[in-house]
Amino acid sequence: MDTRDTVFIALFAAIMAALAVFPPITLPVIGVPITAQSMGVMLAGGVLGAWRGALAMVLFLTLVAIGLPLLPGGRGGFGVFMGPTGGFLVGFVLSAFVIGWLTEQFWHSLSFPVALAICLGGGVVVLYAVGVPWIATVAKISPLTALSGSLAFIPGDIVKSVIAAGVIVTVRRAYPIITR
Amino acid sequence: MIRFREVSVKKDGQAILTEIDLSLSERRIGIIGRNGSGKSTFARLFNGLETPTNGSVTLNGQGGSKALRRHVGFVFQNPDNQIVYPIVHEDLEFGLKNLGLGKDEMRARIDTVLRRFQLEHLRDRLTHQLSGGEKQMIALAGVLVMRPRLIVLDEPTTLLDLWNKRRFMAAIHELEQQIVLVSHDLDLLDGFDRVLHIDGGQVVADGLPDPVIAGYTAGAQC
Protein backbone atom coordinates (compact mmCIF):
# COMPACT_ATOMS: atom_id res chain seq x y z
CA MET A 1 0.00 0.00 0.00
CA ASP A 2 1.51 3.32 -0.98
CA THR A 3 0.69 6.94 -0.25
CA ARG A 4 -1.70 7.16 -3.17
CA ASP A 5 -3.76 4.25 -1.80
CA THR A 6 -3.93 5.90 1.63
CA VAL A 7 -5.18 9.13 0.09
CA PHE A 8 -7.83 7.38 -2.03
CA ILE A 9 -9.08 5.43 0.98
CA ALA A 10 -9.42 8.66 2.95
CA LEU A 11 -11.13 10.33 0.00
CA PHE A 12 -13.87 7.71 -0.27
CA ALA A 13 -14.42 7.72 3.48
CA ALA A 14 -14.96 11.48 3.07
CA ILE A 15 -17.26 10.96 0.07
CA MET A 16 -19.39 8.65 2.21
CA ALA A 17 -19.62 11.39 4.82
CA ALA A 18 -20.47 14.05 2.24
CA LEU A 19 -23.23 11.90 0.73
CA ALA A 20 -24.95 11.73 4.13
CA VAL A 21 -25.97 15.39 3.86
CA PHE A 22 -27.13 14.96 0.29
CA PRO A 23 -30.88 15.61 0.43
CA PRO A 24 -32.78 12.31 0.41
CA ILE A 25 -34.94 11.57 -2.61
CA THR A 26 -38.40 10.23 -1.84
CA LEU A 27 -39.65 7.72 -4.35
CA PRO A 28 -43.08 8.89 -5.54
CA VAL A 29 -45.11 5.68 -5.29
CA ILE A 30 -43.77 3.91 -2.23
CA GLY A 31 -42.89 6.96 -0.17
CA VAL A 32 -39.71 5.48 1.29
CA PRO A 33 -36.92 8.07 1.45
CA ILE A 34 -33.66 6.87 -0.05
CA THR A 35 -30.39 8.38 1.03
CA ALA A 36 -27.38 8.70 -1.21
CA GLN A 37 -24.94 7.16 1.21
CA SER A 38 -25.19 3.53 0.13
CA MET A 39 -24.23 4.72 -3.37
CA GLY A 40 -20.93 5.69 -1.79
CA VAL A 41 -20.39 2.03 -0.88
CA MET A 42 -20.89 0.98 -4.50
CA LEU A 43 -18.65 3.77 -5.79
CA ALA A 44 -15.88 2.93 -3.31
CA GLY A 45 -15.76 -0.66 -4.54
CA GLY A 46 -16.37 0.11 -8.21
CA VAL A 47 -13.83 2.94 -8.43
CA LEU A 48 -11.10 1.85 -5.99
CA GLY A 49 -11.39 -1.94 -6.19
CA ALA A 50 -11.72 -4.55 -3.45
CA TRP A 51 -9.10 -3.74 -0.80
CA ARG A 52 -9.06 0.00 -1.01
CA GLY A 53 -12.87 0.09 -1.18
CA ALA A 54 -13.28 -2.12 1.87
CA LEU A 55 -10.66 -0.18 3.85
CA ALA A 56 -12.41 3.09 2.98
CA MET A 57 -15.55 1.63 4.59
CA VAL A 58 -13.63 0.49 7.68
CA LEU A 59 -12.21 3.99 8.04
CA PHE A 60 -15.62 5.60 7.57
CA LEU A 61 -17.31 3.32 10.11
CA THR A 62 -14.49 3.94 12.59
CA LEU A 63 -15.13 7.67 12.36
CA VAL A 64 -18.87 7.06 12.81
CA ALA A 65 -18.20 4.85 15.83
CA ILE A 66 -16.08 7.48 17.58
CA GLY A 67 -19.02 9.85 17.52
CA LEU A 68 -18.74 11.93 14.36
CA PRO A 69 -22.25 12.56 13.00
CA LEU A 70 -21.54 11.22 9.53
CA LEU A 71 -24.66 9.14 8.91
CA PRO A 72 -27.84 10.65 7.39
CA GLY A 73 -29.68 12.78 9.92
CA GLY A 74 -26.45 13.56 11.76
CA ARG A 75 -26.34 10.16 13.46
CA GLY A 76 -23.16 8.62 14.76
CA GLY A 77 -21.59 6.93 17.77
CA PHE A 78 -21.61 3.32 18.89
CA GLY A 79 -25.38 3.34 19.28
CA VAL A 80 -26.00 3.08 15.55
CA PHE A 81 -24.25 -0.29 15.51
CA MET A 82 -26.35 -1.48 18.45
CA GLY A 83 -29.65 -0.69 16.78
CA PRO A 84 -31.45 -3.33 14.73
CA THR A 85 -30.00 -2.07 11.43
CA GLY A 86 -26.37 -2.18 12.57
CA GLY A 87 -25.78 -5.11 10.22
CA PHE A 88 -26.40 -2.94 7.19
CA LEU A 89 -23.58 -0.64 8.31
CA VAL A 90 -21.14 -3.43 9.03
CA GLY A 91 -22.19 -4.95 5.71
CA PHE A 92 -20.77 -1.88 3.92
CA VAL A 93 -17.28 -3.36 4.28
CA LEU A 94 -18.10 -6.72 2.69
CA SER A 95 -20.32 -5.04 0.11
CA ALA A 96 -17.57 -2.67 -1.07
CA PHE A 97 -15.11 -5.56 -1.13
CA VAL A 98 -17.35 -7.79 -3.27
CA ILE A 99 -18.21 -4.95 -5.67
CA GLY A 100 -14.53 -4.08 -5.93
CA TRP A 101 -13.47 -7.67 -6.50
CA LEU A 102 -16.08 -8.25 -9.19
CA THR A 103 -15.24 -4.93 -10.87
CA GLU A 104 -11.58 -5.97 -10.98
CA GLN A 105 -12.51 -9.33 -12.55
CA PHE A 106 -14.60 -7.71 -15.29
CA TRP A 107 -12.44 -4.58 -15.62
CA HIS A 108 -11.62 -4.98 -19.31
CA SER A 109 -15.18 -5.64 -20.39
CA LEU A 110 -16.91 -3.38 -17.88
CA SER A 111 -20.05 -2.15 -19.61
CA PHE A 112 -23.08 -0.55 -17.99
CA PRO A 113 -25.11 -3.81 -17.72
CA VAL A 114 -22.12 -5.62 -16.15
CA ALA A 115 -21.55 -2.78 -13.68
CA LEU A 116 -25.26 -2.74 -12.86
CA ALA A 117 -25.26 -6.48 -12.19
CA ILE A 118 -22.21 -6.03 -9.94
CA CYS A 119 -23.85 -3.20 -8.00
CA LEU A 120 -27.06 -5.18 -7.56
CA GLY A 121 -25.16 -8.28 -6.51
CA GLY A 122 -22.63 -6.62 -4.22
CA GLY A 123 -24.57 -3.57 -3.14
CA VAL A 124 -27.99 -5.13 -2.64
CA VAL A 125 -27.73 -8.94 -2.34
CA VAL A 126 -24.55 -8.99 -0.24
CA LEU A 127 -25.66 -6.07 1.91
CA TYR A 128 -29.00 -7.70 2.69
CA ALA A 129 -27.29 -11.04 3.23
CA VAL A 130 -25.49 -9.40 6.16
CA GLY A 131 -28.19 -6.98 7.31
CA VAL A 132 -31.25 -9.23 7.26
CA PRO A 133 -29.90 -12.15 9.36
CA TRP A 134 -28.51 -9.51 11.74
CA ILE A 135 -31.96 -8.00 12.31
CA ALA A 136 -33.45 -11.47 12.58
CA THR A 137 -30.95 -12.44 15.29
CA VAL A 138 -31.03 -9.32 17.42
CA ALA A 139 -34.81 -8.81 17.10
CA LYS A 140 -35.62 -12.51 17.47
CA ILE A 141 -37.73 -12.70 14.33
CA SER A 142 -37.48 -15.13 11.46
CA PRO A 143 -35.14 -14.13 8.59
CA LEU A 144 -38.11 -14.22 6.22
CA THR A 145 -40.04 -11.70 8.31
CA ALA A 146 -36.97 -9.48 8.52
CA LEU A 147 -36.55 -9.71 4.75
CA SER A 148 -40.15 -8.84 3.99
CA GLY A 149 -39.82 -5.87 6.33
CA SER A 150 -36.86 -4.66 4.30
CA LEU A 151 -38.54 -5.09 0.91
CA ALA A 152 -39.76 -1.50 0.85
CA PHE A 153 -36.15 -0.34 0.51
CA ILE A 154 -35.36 -2.56 -2.49
CA PRO A 155 -36.75 -0.19 -5.19
CA GLY A 156 -34.56 2.61 -3.81
CA ASP A 157 -31.56 0.30 -3.81
CA ILE A 158 -32.21 -0.57 -7.45
CA VAL A 159 -32.33 3.13 -8.37
CA LYS A 160 -29.06 3.67 -6.52
CA SER A 161 -27.46 0.71 -8.30
CA VAL A 162 -28.44 2.17 -11.68
CA ILE A 163 -26.91 5.54 -10.79
CA ALA A 164 -23.78 4.05 -9.24
CA ALA A 165 -23.22 1.75 -12.24
CA GLY A 166 -23.45 4.75 -14.58
CA VAL A 167 -20.93 6.65 -12.49
CA ILE A 168 -18.56 3.67 -12.24
CA VAL A 169 -18.40 3.06 -16.02
CA THR A 170 -17.99 6.78 -16.77
CA VAL A 171 -15.26 7.28 -14.18
CA ARG A 172 -13.52 4.16 -15.56
CA ARG A 173 -13.18 5.97 -18.89
CA ALA A 174 -12.46 9.42 -17.48
CA TYR A 175 -10.07 8.65 -14.63
CA PRO A 176 -9.39 4.94 -14.10
CA ILE A 177 -7.89 3.99 -10.74
CA ILE A 178 -8.08 0.21 -10.96
CA THR A 179 -5.30 -0.98 -13.26
CA ARG A 180 -5.10 -4.53 -14.44
CA MET B 1 23.11 23.88 -8.78
CA ILE B 2 20.62 21.53 -10.41
CA ARG B 3 21.79 19.54 -13.40
CA PHE B 4 19.65 17.81 -16.04
CA ARG B 5 21.67 15.31 -18.07
CA GLU B 6 20.00 14.27 -21.34
CA VAL B 7 16.65 13.82 -19.63
CA SER B 8 13.74 12.29 -21.50
CA VAL B 9 10.32 11.35 -20.11
CA LYS B 10 7.94 8.99 -21.87
CA LYS B 11 4.43 8.09 -20.73
CA ASP B 12 2.41 5.33 -22.37
CA GLY B 13 4.89 5.33 -25.25
CA GLN B 14 4.44 9.06 -25.83
CA ALA B 15 7.37 11.42 -25.49
CA ILE B 16 6.58 14.18 -23.00
CA LEU B 17 10.10 15.61 -22.71
CA THR B 18 13.05 14.87 -24.98
CA GLU B 19 16.77 15.30 -24.38
CA ILE B 20 16.77 18.11 -21.88
CA ASP B 21 20.35 19.04 -21.01
CA LEU B 22 20.74 21.97 -18.63
CA SER B 23 22.61 23.33 -15.64
CA LEU B 24 20.65 25.79 -13.56
CA SER B 25 22.47 27.86 -11.00
CA GLU B 26 20.69 31.24 -11.26
CA ARG B 27 18.71 32.32 -8.20
CA ARG B 28 15.44 33.16 -9.99
CA ILE B 29 14.44 30.95 -12.89
CA GLY B 30 11.15 31.16 -14.80
CA ILE B 31 9.53 28.47 -16.92
CA ILE B 32 6.94 29.39 -19.54
CA GLY B 33 5.11 27.41 -22.20
CA ARG B 34 1.70 26.55 -23.56
CA ASN B 35 -0.73 24.13 -21.95
CA GLY B 36 0.45 20.59 -22.64
CA SER B 37 3.99 21.68 -23.55
CA GLY B 38 5.49 19.41 -20.89
CA LYS B 39 6.43 22.18 -18.47
CA SER B 40 4.46 20.69 -15.61
CA THR B 41 6.27 17.35 -16.03
CA PHE B 42 9.54 19.29 -16.28
CA ALA B 43 8.78 21.07 -13.00
CA ARG B 44 8.03 17.74 -11.29
CA LEU B 45 11.43 16.36 -12.31
CA PHE B 46 13.11 18.89 -10.01
CA ASN B 47 11.98 17.17 -6.82
CA GLY B 48 11.56 13.60 -8.00
CA LEU B 49 7.76 13.58 -8.33
CA GLU B 50 8.50 12.52 -11.91
CA THR B 51 11.47 10.32 -12.69
CA PRO B 52 13.28 10.48 -16.05
CA THR B 53 12.83 7.58 -18.45
CA ASN B 54 16.39 8.31 -19.64
CA GLY B 55 19.06 10.56 -18.23
CA SER B 56 19.45 11.94 -14.70
CA VAL B 57 18.61 14.89 -12.49
CA THR B 58 21.06 15.86 -9.75
CA LEU B 59 21.16 18.61 -7.14
CA ASN B 60 24.72 19.55 -6.20
CA GLY B 61 25.81 16.16 -7.50
CA GLN B 62 23.19 14.19 -5.53
CA GLY B 63 20.59 12.21 -7.46
CA GLY B 64 17.62 9.93 -6.69
CA SER B 65 14.11 10.99 -5.84
CA LYS B 66 14.69 10.71 -2.08
CA ALA B 67 17.52 13.22 -2.04
CA LEU B 68 15.69 15.51 -4.44
CA ARG B 69 12.55 15.47 -2.31
CA ARG B 70 14.55 16.19 0.80
CA HIS B 71 16.13 19.32 -0.64
CA VAL B 72 13.65 20.58 -3.21
CA GLY B 73 10.33 22.03 -2.04
CA PHE B 74 7.27 22.12 -4.28
CA VAL B 75 4.30 24.50 -4.19
CA PHE B 76 1.26 23.47 -6.22
CA GLN B 77 -1.27 25.59 -8.05
CA ASN B 78 -4.16 24.69 -5.77
CA PRO B 79 -3.28 24.90 -2.07
CA ASP B 80 -6.33 22.77 -1.27
CA ASN B 81 -4.50 19.85 -2.84
CA GLN B 82 -1.38 20.49 -0.87
CA ILE B 83 -2.72 20.99 2.65
CA VAL B 84 -3.00 17.59 4.27
CA TYR B 85 -4.14 18.23 7.82
CA PRO B 86 -7.31 19.80 9.26
CA ILE B 87 -5.48 22.26 11.52
CA VAL B 88 -2.76 24.69 10.35
CA HIS B 89 -0.04 23.77 12.86
CA GLU B 90 -0.65 20.05 12.30
CA ASP B 91 -0.11 20.55 8.61
CA LEU B 92 3.13 22.46 9.18
CA GLU B 93 4.34 19.68 11.49
CA PHE B 94 3.60 17.00 8.91
CA GLY B 95 6.68 17.47 6.73
CA LEU B 96 8.91 17.93 9.76
CA LYS B 97 7.71 14.68 11.31
CA ASN B 98 8.71 12.98 8.08
CA LEU B 99 12.20 14.38 8.57
CA GLY B 100 12.19 12.87 12.06
CA LEU B 101 12.69 16.14 13.94
CA GLY B 102 12.05 16.54 17.68
CA LYS B 103 9.18 18.57 19.13
CA ASP B 104 11.27 21.61 20.12
CA GLU B 105 13.02 21.84 16.78
CA MET B 106 9.65 21.54 14.97
CA ARG B 107 8.15 24.30 17.08
CA ALA B 108 11.11 26.58 16.57
CA ARG B 109 11.07 26.16 12.80
CA ILE B 110 7.31 26.72 12.58
CA ASP B 111 7.49 29.82 14.80
CA THR B 112 10.26 31.28 12.64
CA VAL B 113 8.35 30.85 9.39
CA LEU B 114 4.99 32.03 10.75
CA ARG B 115 6.57 35.11 12.29
CA ARG B 116 8.52 35.98 9.19
CA PHE B 117 5.34 36.18 7.09
CA GLN B 118 3.04 37.47 9.86
CA LEU B 119 0.93 34.33 9.86
CA GLU B 120 1.04 33.58 13.61
CA HIS B 121 -2.68 34.23 14.01
CA LEU B 122 -3.45 31.29 11.69
CA ARG B 123 -1.62 28.68 13.78
CA ASP B 124 -4.69 27.03 15.34
CA ARG B 125 -7.18 27.72 12.56
CA LEU B 126 -9.00 25.05 10.57
CA THR B 127 -7.32 24.82 7.20
CA HIS B 128 -10.57 24.54 5.23
CA GLN B 129 -11.79 27.84 6.69
CA LEU B 130 -8.81 29.86 5.47
CA SER B 131 -9.15 32.22 2.50
CA GLY B 132 -7.50 31.27 -0.79
CA GLY B 133 -4.63 33.68 -0.15
CA GLU B 134 -4.08 32.41 3.40
CA LYS B 135 -4.15 28.80 2.17
CA GLN B 136 -1.43 29.45 -0.39
CA MET B 137 0.72 31.21 2.22
CA ILE B 138 0.30 28.20 4.53
CA ALA B 139 1.16 25.83 1.68
CA LEU B 140 4.35 27.86 1.15
CA ALA B 141 5.05 27.86 4.89
CA GLY B 142 4.66 24.06 4.91
CA VAL B 143 7.45 23.91 2.34
CA LEU B 144 9.68 26.53 4.00
CA VAL B 145 9.73 24.85 7.42
CA MET B 146 11.55 21.98 5.73
CA ARG B 147 14.36 24.39 4.75
CA PRO B 148 14.76 23.28 1.15
CA ARG B 149 17.66 24.52 -1.00
CA LEU B 150 15.46 25.04 -4.02
CA ILE B 151 11.73 25.71 -4.30
CA VAL B 152 9.68 24.89 -7.38
CA LEU B 153 6.34 26.67 -7.74
CA ASP B 154 3.85 25.41 -10.32
CA GLU B 155 1.59 28.36 -11.22
CA PRO B 156 1.11 29.25 -7.56
CA THR B 157 -0.81 32.49 -8.13
CA THR B 158 -3.46 31.36 -10.64
CA LEU B 159 -6.18 31.09 -8.00
CA LEU B 160 -5.23 34.24 -6.10
CA ASP B 161 -6.68 37.74 -6.43
CA LEU B 162 -4.45 40.70 -7.28
CA TRP B 163 -3.68 41.59 -3.66
CA ASN B 164 -2.88 38.08 -2.57
CA LYS B 165 -0.82 37.55 -5.69
CA ARG B 166 1.32 40.58 -4.83
CA ARG B 167 1.67 39.48 -1.23
CA PHE B 168 2.64 35.97 -2.27
CA MET B 169 5.19 37.15 -4.83
CA ALA B 170 6.68 39.61 -2.34
CA ALA B 171 7.23 36.64 -0.03
CA ILE B 172 8.83 34.67 -2.86
CA HIS B 173 11.19 37.50 -3.78
CA GLU B 174 12.34 37.72 -0.16
CA LEU B 175 13.47 34.10 -0.04
CA GLU B 176 17.16 33.25 -0.01
CA GLN B 177 16.62 29.96 -1.79
CA GLN B 178 16.93 29.25 -5.47
CA ILE B 179 13.46 29.61 -7.04
CA VAL B 180 11.98 27.93 -10.10
CA LEU B 181 8.64 29.46 -11.04
CA VAL B 182 6.30 28.00 -13.65
CA SER B 183 3.86 30.70 -14.68
CA HIS B 184 1.41 31.82 -17.32
CA ASP B 185 1.46 35.24 -15.71
CA LEU B 186 4.47 36.74 -17.49
CA ASP B 187 4.57 39.86 -15.30
CA LEU B 188 5.67 37.70 -12.40
CA LEU B 189 8.96 37.01 -14.13
CA ASP B 190 10.11 40.65 -13.86
CA GLY B 191 13.58 40.77 -12.42
CA PHE B 192 14.21 37.05 -12.93
CA ASP B 193 17.69 35.91 -13.89
CA ARG B 194 16.77 33.34 -16.51
CA VAL B 195 13.66 32.13 -18.33
CA LEU B 196 13.14 28.82 -20.13
CA HIS B 197 10.49 28.45 -22.81
CA ILE B 198 9.28 24.86 -23.15
CA ASP B 199 7.40 23.70 -26.21
CA GLY B 200 6.73 20.22 -27.55
CA GLY B 201 8.78 18.69 -24.76
CA GLN B 202 11.93 20.69 -25.52
CA VAL B 203 13.57 23.90 -24.36
CA VAL B 204 13.02 26.13 -27.39
CA ALA B 205 14.37 29.35 -25.87
CA ASP B 206 16.60 30.01 -22.89
CA GLY B 207 18.01 33.30 -21.67
CA LEU B 208 17.17 36.61 -20.06
CA PRO B 209 13.44 37.24 -19.47
CA ASP B 210 12.91 39.99 -22.06
CA PRO B 211 14.01 38.22 -25.26
CA VAL B 212 12.53 34.84 -24.25
CA ILE B 213 9.16 36.33 -23.27
CA ALA B 214 9.12 38.46 -26.43
CA GLY B 215 9.63 35.34 -28.57
CA TYR B 216 6.93 33.48 -26.63
CA THR B 217 4.30 36.22 -26.95
CA ALA B 218 5.15 36.74 -30.64
CA GLY B 219 4.34 33.07 -31.21
CA ALA B 220 0.91 33.59 -29.63
CA GLN B 221 -0.15 36.30 -32.11
CA CYS B 222 -2.57 35.06 -34.69
Next chain:
Amino acid sequence: MLSDLYVFGDSLLHRARPLIKILALVVFCTGLFLFDHWAVIAIAGLMVAAGFAVAGLRPHHGVAALRPAFWILVAIFAVQVWLADLALATFIISRFALLILAASLVTLTTTAGEFVDGIEAGLKHAPGWVPKTRIALAISLTLRFIPLVRSVLIEVRQAQVARGLERNITALLVPVVVRTLKHADETAQAIQARSFD
Protein backbone atom coordinates in the same frame (compact mmCIF):
# COMPACT_ATOMS: atom_id res chain seq x y z
CA MET C 1 -12.82 19.77 13.16
CA LEU C 2 -16.35 18.49 12.72
CA SER C 3 -18.59 18.84 15.70
CA ASP C 4 -19.19 15.53 17.41
CA LEU C 5 -22.03 14.37 19.61
CA TYR C 6 -20.14 15.06 22.84
CA VAL C 7 -21.96 16.62 25.81
CA PHE C 8 -19.66 18.70 27.95
CA GLY C 9 -18.98 17.50 31.48
CA ASP C 10 -16.38 16.50 34.06
CA SER C 11 -17.80 13.32 35.57
CA LEU C 12 -16.10 10.02 36.26
CA LEU C 13 -17.42 8.81 32.91
CA HIS C 14 -16.09 11.85 31.08
CA ARG C 15 -12.66 11.34 32.55
CA ALA C 16 -12.41 7.58 32.02
CA ARG C 17 -10.09 6.51 29.21
CA PRO C 18 -11.88 5.85 25.91
CA LEU C 19 -10.49 2.31 25.69
CA ILE C 20 -11.91 1.43 29.13
CA LYS C 21 -15.32 2.78 28.11
CA ILE C 22 -15.33 0.80 24.89
CA LEU C 23 -14.32 -2.40 26.67
CA ALA C 24 -17.04 -1.83 29.28
CA LEU C 25 -19.56 -1.33 26.48
CA VAL C 26 -18.49 -4.56 24.78
CA VAL C 27 -18.84 -6.49 28.06
CA PHE C 28 -22.23 -4.88 28.71
CA CYS C 29 -23.61 -5.77 25.26
CA THR C 30 -22.26 -9.30 25.34
CA GLY C 31 -23.83 -9.77 28.75
CA LEU C 32 -27.21 -8.61 27.49
CA PHE C 33 -27.17 -11.11 24.65
CA LEU C 34 -25.64 -13.97 26.63
CA PHE C 35 -28.16 -13.91 29.46
CA ASP C 36 -31.60 -13.79 27.95
CA HIS C 37 -33.44 -12.92 31.10
CA TRP C 38 -35.68 -10.17 32.50
CA ALA C 39 -33.51 -9.90 35.58
CA VAL C 40 -30.54 -9.03 33.38
CA ILE C 41 -32.60 -6.38 31.58
CA ALA C 42 -33.57 -4.90 34.93
CA ILE C 43 -29.97 -4.80 36.20
CA ALA C 44 -28.77 -3.36 32.90
CA GLY C 45 -31.50 -0.73 33.06
CA LEU C 46 -30.34 0.32 36.51
CA MET C 47 -26.75 0.47 35.30
CA VAL C 48 -27.64 2.68 32.32
CA ALA C 49 -29.76 4.95 34.52
CA ALA C 50 -26.91 5.20 37.01
CA GLY C 51 -24.53 5.98 34.16
CA PHE C 52 -26.75 8.80 32.90
CA ALA C 53 -27.02 10.19 36.42
CA VAL C 54 -23.27 10.06 37.07
CA ALA C 55 -22.49 11.69 33.72
CA GLY C 56 -25.03 14.43 34.40
CA LEU C 57 -26.97 13.62 31.22
CA ARG C 58 -30.66 14.48 30.93
CA PRO C 59 -33.54 12.34 29.67
CA HIS C 60 -33.67 14.30 26.41
CA HIS C 61 -30.16 13.06 25.56
CA GLY C 62 -31.51 9.53 25.82
CA VAL C 63 -34.55 10.37 23.73
CA ALA C 64 -32.33 11.91 21.05
CA ALA C 65 -30.20 8.76 20.97
CA LEU C 66 -33.25 6.52 20.55
CA ARG C 67 -35.12 8.66 18.03
CA PRO C 68 -33.35 7.50 14.83
CA ALA C 69 -34.26 3.89 15.59
CA PHE C 70 -37.79 4.73 16.73
CA TRP C 71 -39.82 3.61 13.71
CA ILE C 72 -37.95 0.41 13.11
CA LEU C 73 -38.33 -0.43 16.80
CA VAL C 74 -42.07 0.21 16.51
CA ALA C 75 -42.17 -2.12 13.50
CA ILE C 76 -40.27 -4.84 15.33
CA PHE C 77 -42.52 -4.43 18.36
CA ALA C 78 -45.63 -4.83 16.18
CA VAL C 79 -44.21 -7.90 14.42
CA GLN C 80 -43.32 -9.51 17.77
CA VAL C 81 -46.74 -8.84 19.28
CA TRP C 82 -48.33 -10.31 16.19
CA LEU C 83 -46.07 -13.38 15.84
CA ALA C 84 -45.25 -14.01 19.50
CA ASP C 85 -46.63 -12.11 22.45
CA LEU C 86 -46.48 -8.81 24.23
CA ALA C 87 -43.92 -10.04 26.76
CA LEU C 88 -41.34 -11.00 24.14
CA ALA C 89 -42.00 -7.81 22.17
CA THR C 90 -41.38 -5.69 25.26
CA PHE C 91 -38.28 -7.69 26.12
CA ILE C 92 -36.73 -7.23 22.67
CA ILE C 93 -37.48 -3.52 22.52
CA SER C 94 -36.16 -2.93 26.04
CA ARG C 95 -32.95 -4.70 25.14
CA PHE C 96 -32.48 -2.54 22.04
CA ALA C 97 -33.17 0.60 24.00
CA LEU C 98 -30.59 -0.40 26.61
CA LEU C 99 -27.95 -1.23 24.00
CA ILE C 100 -28.46 2.09 22.25
CA LEU C 101 -28.51 4.08 25.48
CA ALA C 102 -25.39 2.36 26.81
CA ALA C 103 -23.59 3.10 23.56
CA SER C 104 -24.72 6.70 23.63
CA LEU C 105 -23.34 6.96 27.15
CA VAL C 106 -19.89 6.32 25.68
CA THR C 107 -20.42 8.63 22.71
CA LEU C 108 -21.83 11.51 24.74
CA THR C 109 -19.00 11.51 27.28
CA THR C 110 -16.06 11.16 24.87
CA THR C 111 -14.93 13.68 22.27
CA ALA C 112 -13.91 12.46 18.83
CA GLY C 113 -10.53 14.03 19.53
CA GLU C 114 -10.09 11.83 22.62
CA PHE C 115 -10.89 8.78 20.52
CA VAL C 116 -8.39 9.80 17.84
CA ASP C 117 -5.75 10.35 20.54
CA GLY C 118 -6.71 6.97 21.97
CA ILE C 119 -6.30 5.31 18.59
CA GLU C 120 -2.93 6.98 18.08
CA ALA C 121 -1.78 5.98 21.57
CA GLY C 122 -2.94 2.43 20.89
CA LEU C 123 -1.07 2.39 17.60
CA LYS C 124 2.19 3.24 19.39
CA HIS C 125 2.08 -0.18 21.04
CA ALA C 126 0.95 -1.96 17.88
CA PRO C 127 3.32 -4.51 16.35
CA GLY C 128 5.67 -3.43 13.59
CA TRP C 129 3.62 -4.73 10.66
CA VAL C 130 0.76 -2.33 11.45
CA PRO C 131 1.17 0.76 9.22
CA LYS C 132 0.75 3.20 12.12
CA THR C 133 1.73 6.43 10.43
CA ARG C 134 -0.47 5.58 7.45
CA ILE C 135 -3.51 4.96 9.65
CA ALA C 136 -2.98 8.26 11.47
CA LEU C 137 -2.53 10.01 8.12
CA ALA C 138 -5.70 8.42 6.70
CA ILE C 139 -7.81 9.61 9.65
CA SER C 140 -6.51 13.19 9.38
CA LEU C 141 -6.91 13.20 5.62
CA THR C 142 -10.54 12.11 5.88
CA LEU C 143 -11.31 14.97 8.27
CA ARG C 144 -9.53 17.30 5.85
CA PHE C 145 -11.39 15.91 2.82
CA ILE C 146 -14.95 16.00 4.23
CA PRO C 147 -15.44 19.80 3.96
CA LEU C 148 -13.64 19.72 0.63
CA VAL C 149 -15.87 17.06 -0.93
CA ARG C 150 -18.92 18.93 0.38
CA SER C 151 -17.82 22.15 -1.29
CA VAL C 152 -17.08 20.35 -4.58
CA LEU C 153 -20.53 18.75 -4.36
CA ILE C 154 -22.16 22.16 -3.91
CA GLU C 155 -20.12 23.74 -6.72
CA VAL C 156 -20.87 20.97 -9.20
CA ARG C 157 -24.54 20.98 -8.25
CA GLN C 158 -24.74 24.71 -8.99
CA ALA C 159 -23.03 24.17 -12.36
CA GLN C 160 -25.50 21.41 -13.23
CA VAL C 161 -28.49 23.48 -12.11
CA ALA C 162 -27.26 26.18 -14.49
CA ARG C 163 -27.37 23.59 -17.27
CA GLY C 164 -30.80 22.29 -16.23
CA LEU C 165 -29.36 18.95 -15.10
CA GLU C 166 -30.23 19.22 -11.42
CA ARG C 167 -32.31 16.05 -11.42
CA ASN C 168 -29.62 13.98 -13.09
CA ILE C 169 -27.62 12.46 -10.25
CA THR C 170 -25.11 10.75 -12.55
CA ALA C 171 -24.28 14.15 -14.05
CA LEU C 172 -23.67 15.36 -10.52
CA LEU C 173 -21.62 12.48 -9.18
CA VAL C 174 -19.30 11.88 -12.14
CA PRO C 175 -17.63 15.32 -11.99
CA VAL C 176 -17.53 15.16 -8.19
CA VAL C 177 -15.76 11.80 -8.24
CA VAL C 178 -13.38 12.69 -11.09
CA ARG C 179 -12.50 16.08 -9.61
CA THR C 180 -11.89 14.73 -6.14
CA LEU C 181 -9.85 11.80 -7.52
CA LYS C 182 -7.58 14.25 -9.38
CA HIS C 183 -7.43 16.28 -6.23
CA ALA C 184 -6.46 13.18 -4.24
CA ASP C 185 -3.75 12.34 -6.75
CA GLU C 186 -2.22 15.77 -6.40
CA THR C 187 -2.50 15.55 -2.62
CA ALA C 188 -0.64 12.23 -2.78
CA GLN C 189 2.08 14.01 -4.77
CA ALA C 190 2.17 16.85 -2.28
CA ILE C 191 2.54 14.35 0.55
CA GLN C 192 5.43 12.66 -1.24
CA ALA C 193 6.92 16.08 -2.00
CA ARG C 194 7.09 16.60 1.74
CA SER C 195 9.24 13.51 2.20
CA PHE C 196 6.54 11.06 3.33
CA ASP C 197 6.77 7.56 1.93
